Amino acid sequence: MSSLNFYQHVHGLFNALLAPLYAGSVVEFMPKFSVRGIWQRWRESYPRKETKVDDAITVFTGVPTMYTRLIQGYEAMDPELQAISALAAGQLRLMMCGSSALPLPIMQQWEAITGHRLLERYGMTEFVMAISNPLRGVRKGGTVGKPLPGVQVKILAEDGSDDDKSGVGELCVKSPSLFKGYWKLPTVTEESFIDGGFFKTGDAVRVDEDGYYIILGRTNADIMKAGGYKLSALEIEAVLLEHPVISECCILGLPDRDYGEAVCAIVVPDAEVKRKMEEELKPALSLEELSTWAKEKLAPYKLPTRLLLWESLPRNAMGKVNKKDLQRKLAADVQ
Structure with a gap:
């Protein structure tokens, strides 16, 4: 397995670099994000239908803006190149998206072009990954999925009380990978946790009828x-x-x-x-x-x-x- 990687934060470090290396895959770095370069690399990986080269890219992960740019690049191609590019991209094993909420229209456009329903999930530097759509199963557009095994979540209402799971409020997370605190910032650390050891993420969420979490945005910006x-x-x-x-x-x-x-x-x-x-x-x-x-x-x-x-x-x-x-x-x- 080979994956493309562009950025170094929790999404890039853990999902795109460390996890693939731990699984024994090869991670391919590009000097910078290039729409033309990515489409070209996919076409080189899969020159014909059901045919791939030895060093083919099989997994790709990116942020929503990258997919927006890739769609724009695809739309600028002539019809023949579009067909070749879409066929190649469709043969990758998995495509993921993270770092910020993926707009549903972008997910739908990408699926229409490549056949891939992007796997969207939710994490932060403070606990890495906590919520995810399934690798196998229903991936619901506009959601980040359900809590991963071992992860506990609460929704904190505006008045500070624990809201029921159908309500809207700030997402709080407790997981085995949760950090202990901010280095030499005891006051900030204390303010970031609630009773029970749950971390306040600063993200507003709601839960749909199937138990999938929907990110509404940062409480202080969105x-x-x-x-x-x-x-x-x-x-x-x-x-x-x-x-x-x-x-x-x-x-x-x-x-x-x-x-x-x-x-x-x-x-x-x-x-x-x-x-x-x-x-x-x-x-x-x-x-x-x-x-x-x-x-x-x-x-x-x-x-x-x-x-x-x-x-x-x-x-x-x-x-x-x-x-x-x-x-x-x-x-x-x-x-």
């Missing part, structure tokens, strides 16, 4: 309060990504005098649509157009009331948008 309603930015983002004009998007709560927070959508339009609309001296998307389209898919209080069109979203090395920094900068501009 959960907004608008007009008395508690909203998940990730839920709104997943819906907006279905819009044909939207290539990428980010939802933030910005200060609002009347509602506490206003739902602000930062959108990166599809490059081809943007080019055509610029020729007509029109924006790629207006707030009115977005609201009209989204009102059939979102409750009225979840609809964005502000829209920003950007060339790209600022992302860190793991492909994540630092929403807290972005929120502070935009909030200062609003005031």
Whole structure:
């Protein structure tokens, strides 16, 4: 087995490097993330149907942004190259996704192209992996699966009480791999645990009817309060990504005098649509157009009331948008 690896944090170190090495596989590093290079490596691994070379890549793991870029690269290919590339990618044994929530439209697009339903799971540096969709069994899109064997979880309600498993609250984890504490930070360590030795993850979750956990986002960045309603930015983002004009998007709560927070959508339009609309001296998307389209898919209080069109979203090395920094900068501009 050979796997591709690009990044070094808990996802990269444990899932993409140490676990494969422990299993006796070969891990192949690339100098940097390259859409063209990855598709080419897969095509080289599987030159024909049901045929693979000796050093073929069999497992791939990446963050959601990587899959978004790979989809964009696939869409830019000519039909013949698309067919060859999709056939090659479909012959890998396993593809996984982690580090941040995978938008359902991206999962669905990837499955339509490659036939792979990405295996999504949930972990943190403090305890490595805790929740996962199954290797064999039903992988539910929009969820991170169920707790792994030996892992205990609780959902902490906003008032600090243990909520029932059908509720919404902060995910708390206790597992054999849970860390002891933060180095030389006893106060932070104490504040990070609740009774029973459960670690507060800082992620808001809910559980669906089948017991699969759904990540709603970071409690300090992805959960907004608008007009008395508690909203998940990730839920709104997943819906907006279905819009044909939207290539990428980010939802933030910005200060609002009347509602506490206003739902602000930062959108990166599809490059081809943007080019055509610029020729007509029109924006790629207006707030009115977005609201009209989204009102059939979102409750009225979840609809964005502000829209920003950007060339790209600022992302860190793991492909994540630092929403807290972005929120502070935009909030200062609003005031």
